[in-house]
Each structure stands twice: as structure tokens, then as C-alpha cells.
Amino acid sequence: MVDPRPSVRRSMLDFVQMRDFERDPLVIERGDGVRVWDTDGTAYIDGLSGIFVVNMGHGRREIIDAVSAQLGKIAFAPQMAMSPPEIELAERLVAISPPSFSQVKFHSGGSEATEAAIKMARQYHRQTGNPGKYKIVSHYRGYHGATGHALAATGWPHLRAAFEPFAAGFVRVHTPDPYRPIAGGTTLDEIGVAYARLVDETIALEGPSTVAAIIVEPIMMSAGIIVPPPGYLAALRRIADTFDVLLIFDEIITGFGRTGKLFCREHSGVLPDLFCVGKGVSGGYAPLSAVVLSERVADAFWGDPGAQFQAGHTFAGNPVACAAGLAAIDVLLSCGVLENGAAVGQYAKERMRSMAERHPSIGDVRGEGMFLGFEFVTDRSTRARFPDSVTFGQRVQAEARRRGLLVRAGGWFLAVGPPLTITRSEMDEMLDILDASISVVEREVGVAEPAIAR
Secondary structure: OOOHEEEEEEOOOOOOOOOHHHHHHOOEEEEOOOEEOOOOOOOOEEEOHHHHOOOOOOHHHHHHHHHHHHHHHOOOOOOOOOOOOHHHHHHHHHOOOOOOOEEEEEEEOHHHHHHHHHHHHHHHHOOOOOOOEEEEEOOOOOOOOOOOOHOOOOOOHHHHHHHOOOOEEEEEOOOOOOOOOOOOOOOOOHHHHEEEHHHHHHHHHHHHHHEEEEEEOOOOOOOEEEEEOOHHHHHHHHHHHHHHEEEEEEEEEOOOOOOOOOHHHHHOOOOOOOOOOHHHHHOOOOOOOEEEEHHHHOOOOOOOOOOOOOOOOOOOHHHHEEEEEEEHHHHHHOOOHHHHHHHHHHHHHHHHHHHHHOEEEEEEEEEOOOOOEEOOOOOOOOOOOOOHHOOHHHHHHEEEEEEEEOOOOOOOOOEEEOOOOHHHHHHHHHHHHHHHHHHHHHHHHHHOOOOOOO
16 A cells, blocks of 8 residues: 555645644544554554544444445435435434424534524524524534534634634623633532523623524533533523523534433433534444424424525435434444443543542543543642643643544643443553553653642
8 A cells, every 4th residue: 555644735634734744644544443543553542433423433334334235226316305314314313302303404514513503593583573683692612613603603712713704693601611610609500500690691781682592512522521510501491481592502522422311411401492413423434414403493494485494515414424324323222332332431430530539630520421521730729720831631642642542632621532332441441541641741741749639
């Protein structure tokens, strides 16, 4: 095989400076289970499921065979038609959703789905007698995608800056971070109430007659695996009902078993008006995402010509992608994958908490199921973060890669999310590598204080 590395500069990776990548490229050639191999034959544990996508593991024969069989039938249906896999998958998604949900709009990626949900919210209000409701409330440090409206709703300035100004109508509220509360309260319940009060007041000050929707990730990955305080999501539901605002859950990452439940919303019991799914819906075997609509919202798009949703994408509802989705859901629900992810995820969380007792740099362990993370600090008592120049998380990520583990990190946090099929022994191997990697970086940056009992 010709070495592909000299040509890596011909393609652009997302969010990566290709000059730096070219110096130390990672070119993955194949995968099996929870492991992947690069073109040099080096094996890695995929501690990130690609990017929270490969929930059922690499090389899953049932999904591969379903995709292959559909390719032999039809790979792309005419624009004015549906295909059997699209119809079957829509029916399946509605069947596994709460009874209040009745319709699905397919897309190819998460950004397309969140973008569509935002547009649906605006069109919904226009068609139900409230054309002035157009503003979208989201969270600082949240991430909803890279397309125009999805990025406008994203709460990280460094991701938006190169493309501003965006269209008007996007309002952000504080990250509901219980580890670093800024809204007052001494208990988690009080902190959740305080954060929700900020949302309530924001909508009141913006003018409820101008606000169309609140969009939120039930667990916020880019914010540092932030699990909102108890009651926060339920409070958003009440606020949305009070002001006639739609509530959108962005479950692109958190859906399909990632958090130990089929959908993350099950942890809170809160029902949104729309929710977005992607990534794990196909297990990574084909690009696929969707918006699932409650019957109340879907009814607004059912009627005379012109009332239909006025947006679409070329590969939405692609028959091959939908065949992958059907097979992936079968594997998740019929082969014990969902249950394994929940059980091994809980075991991993307990081990990570044990690691925190020995590592003074670990300030917090959080997440649910197989969606877990560390927050790194210089001082547990003050919860002070390392300076950005230290790049603590990225250094742990780089050391883990040298030892055969792929994870994702920011300067002050690290996320782990291996396939839901991972065994306890494989999880032990993964966490042993992380344990050693954190020790190396602690020594490098001079973290020498004794660990504080937690």
C-alpha cells in the first residue's frame, strides 16, 4: 500500500490546523470492536467512538450486511419519492419515542438536524398565528453545529468569530454548570432553580412575543460534559409552556444509549417539543440524523401546499443510511448493547472517581452512562483551572495516544466515550492508560500536592 501520509494536506480535518497535523498525522485504516489501527499497524482503543458515533463498535457485521444489501437494491431514491428503509426507520423512531411524538424529518448530519429544528420552530410559530416569535435561546459553551443557524446558537465565541455577523435572533444564557455555579444557591436543587430563573428573566426581558424556542443539550459536551443541576430541564419545560416557546433537545451526542438510557431525556423525564438525533442513530455506518417532532408541532406542517417544512437536503432520508439506522437500532436494543453500555459506564465512573482520589489535578468526575469526563484544576479547594497556556487536557490526550488510546480533550477537561460494547477488561485497559497519562502530565507541569480525600 502507498503511504497516504504525504498527501494528508490535500484534505481538511474539522477544527484542526493541518500544518500541525501533517507533522504527526493519524491515518486510521481499519477497526474492529473497540479498537482501530492506523496505516502503520499501530492499534488504539477508540475511547471516543470516532466522535461519540460508533456506539455499536467497529466492524459490526449485522449493520455492514444491511448496508450492503440495500446498496444492491437502490442507493438513492428520486427526490419526489420515499424508500422502504426511510418509511420503516421513521416508524421505528416514532415507536421508540414517547407517544406524543408522531413524525420524523431525516437529515445527514447533526448540524443539519439542529438547523432544521430551529427553522421548524420559527415556521411553526408563523403558521400558528405568532409570526413575531423568531428568537432562539441557547447556552454559552454549548455546541449545536457548524451550519449558519446551528453555529449562531453555539455558545463559544472562538467558533463563531470567523463567520460573524450571523442572522439576528440568537440569545444566549449562562451554562447551567453545577461545579462552577454563578447563579447562587448552596445545594444542587437551589443552583438549578437559580440558573432557570436567569432563563425566565432573559425571555421576559427579550419579550416573550419574540422568542420561538429554547435549544439545549441534556448533557453539554463542549461545555465540559456538563450535567445540568436537578430540576433545570424540568424548569425549562415550565418556562417554555409559560411563554409559548418550543423546547428543543439536541440529543445528537446523547441519544441511542450514550448516557445509559435510550435517550438522555429519560434521566430527567422531561419531554421536549422536538428532539434532534444523529451520530449513534446509524452507529457511524452511514451519515444519518433526524428531527423527531411532537404531534403538536407536526400538525402545523400538515395541510395545504405551502404549509410544509420549507427546507431540505440532498441526502436526507437516503435509503442506505436508513438501512444502517434500522440495523443499528436492532443491535442496540436486541443484543444487550444498551444494557452493557449502562453497566460498564457505571463501573467506569466509579473507577474514575477512585482515580480522582489519587490525582490532585482531577477536580470533578461527571457524566452519565458511557459519556464521562474529568475536569482538571490546579487547586481543588478553589477549583482554579490551569492557565490556557498549560493545555493540560490536550497533553493528557497526546500522552494517551502515545500509549494506544484515543480520547478528546479541551484545555481543562477530558471526555471519554468508547463504544457501548466495551467490556470491563477493555475499560480497565483504557482507564489504566488514562491513569498513567495523567500522572505523566502532572509531573511535567509540577502538580505535586498530595491528593485530597474526596
